[in-house]
Amino acid sequence: MGALDLSGYGLTDEQRELATLVRSFADERVAPQAYEADRTKTLSLDLVAEMGELGLFGLPFPEEVGGQGGDYLTLGLAIEALGRVDQSIAITLEAGVSLGAMPVFRFGTDAQRAELLPDLLSGRALAGFGLTEPEAGSDAGATRTTARLEDGEWVIDGAKQFITNSGTAITRFVTVTAVTGTGDGRKEISTIIVPTGTPGFTVGPAYDKVGWHASDTHPLVFEGARVPAGNLLGQRGRGFSNFLSILDEGRIAIAALSTGAAEGCLEAALDYAASRVVFGERLGSRQSIQFMLARMQQRVHLARLAWLHAARLRDAGRAFAVEAAIAKLTASDAAMDNARDATQIFGGNGFMNEYPVARHYRDAKILEIGEGTSEVQLLVVSRALGLTR
Structure with a gap:
């Protein structure tokens, strides 16, 4: 069994073909630019577009919403193939699917899906998910970002950090967790879609990271950012x-x-x-x-x-x-x-x-x-x- 040998893992012919296709793309298109992208800390949106054309962002989604009708295993094969040569490109795909598009697909309304998924699943747009804060990550109880309903709008205040795909030229929105109330002595945490360019929503300068230099990562600040009440993603209080x-x-x-x-x-x-x-x-x-x-x-x-x-x-x-x-x-x-x-x-x-x-x-x-x-x-x-x- 060689390093590149995928036999013996119970993959279907279609899955092996996809893995071979993405490995070739990784070797021919991604690897040659990896050093320069790392050195200049630049995410190639041309490569993002090419991955979109290959259907990689839509792999685990059904065809009726613009996906490829595949499964999560097939997505994993694509991510593994990219991770061999450039982790920054691999995480761009992983976060674009898992943190950008998947929450909309899983918890969004029909209208939200129809509006947002076509561009996300085609690679024409990216989205981030704002969970981590300076004092909160896995500890949901420490979440300090708040959102209150006022005149039919959510008013959001707080900060997020380490948010992938949040500041590219094709980033369309971020989904953020925020405290929207309290109940039984616990914080009610919901998720809200905040479009790029919303007044009061600021994307901070990119981080100077140890690695993943070509991956787009930023802190986010919300100061009275207002979005429609309909931007709630999923059931209120079920965000975390x-x-x-x-x-x-x-x-x-x-x-x-x-x-x-x-x-x-x-x-x-x-x-x-x-x-x-x-x-x-x-x-x-x-x-x-x-x-x-x-x-x-x-x-x-x-x-x-x-x-x-x-x-x-x-x-x-x-x-x-x-x-x-x-x-x-x-x-x-x-x-x-x-x-x-x-x-x-x-x-x-x-x-x-x-x-x-x-x-x-x-x-x-x-x-x-x-x-x-x-x-x-x-x-x-x-x-x-x-x-x-």
């Missing part, structure tokens, strides 16, 4: 619980991205070990390097099995939250470990940004943090085991 269900799906996609990153590190390290000559011998002839590469392949294989299993449960309509947490935990560990080992195999070259392993080394850390930290995944699994504080 709805988002948690979206987050479970997103963890599968992040696991697929992580698997791609781990695989990209393995591919690069294999090529380097085969060509690099040290003390008159190929680096790859040394057993210590061979064993390191074997461990890297082991991690890729196990990570892929984990996310495929979670995706199949999700697509079958079965419970999958725990399996998604295990997949994200397993795959993000694999990405970090493979990035470290690949960088070690490359030696000094691995510390140079023009080599993909250096970018993977920087990029992979966020995979243990975004869409639920590794500690949150462990909490999900431990609770499933019946363990409590």
Whole structure:
């Protein structure tokens, strides 16, 4: 089983064809621009448009809303293929689907779907999801952004941070969680669609990040931002619980991205070990390097099995939250470990940004943090085991 071998994973012919198509696109179109995009911290909207033309943003959505009629597993294959060569492009797709379009599809009204989904599923527009705040993320009770109804409009005040796809030239809106009231001593949290350009809604300067340089990420500020009452997304007071269900799906996609990153590190390290000559011998002839590469392949294989299993449960309509947490935990560990080992195999070259392993080394850390930290995944699994504080 080679690094690129997808046989033996129970994929359909159509799924393998899609994976091959996206891998070719990644190698021919994404990889050549990855270093320059990382260096200049620029997201290529041309590549976003091309991904839209390939139908990638519409993969898991039914055809009647403009999607491709696929499933979440097929989306994961596309994200994995992109993650091999450029995590920034992979997360742009992942967030565009999981955090941008999926909440509208799952919880939106017919009118909201008809208005927003066509452009999102075609790649003509992007959207962000504003959950995280300076003092709140997984802790819903700490949410401070508020929204109150006034003269038929939601008036929103607060701030969000680390919001992906929120400041591009084609970003159409962000969906934000906000406290809309209290009940039984708890905050009532709802989700509200805020279009780009809304007065009182400011997108802050892009972050200076350790990695994912070509991914669009901004802080958001709301100061009396007004939107129509009809911009409520889903049932009032169900905003955070709805988002948690979206987050479970997103963890599968992040696991697929992580698997791609781990695989990209393995591919690069294999090529380097085969060509690099040290003390008159190929680096790859040394057993210590061979064993390191074997461990890297082991991690890729196990990570892929984990996310495929979670995706199949999700697509079958079965419970999958725990399996998604295990997949994200397993795959993000694999990405970090493979990035470290690949960088070690490359030696000094691995510390140079023009080599993909250096970018993977920087990029992979966020995979243990975004869409639920590794500690949150462990909490999900431990609770499933019946363990409590």
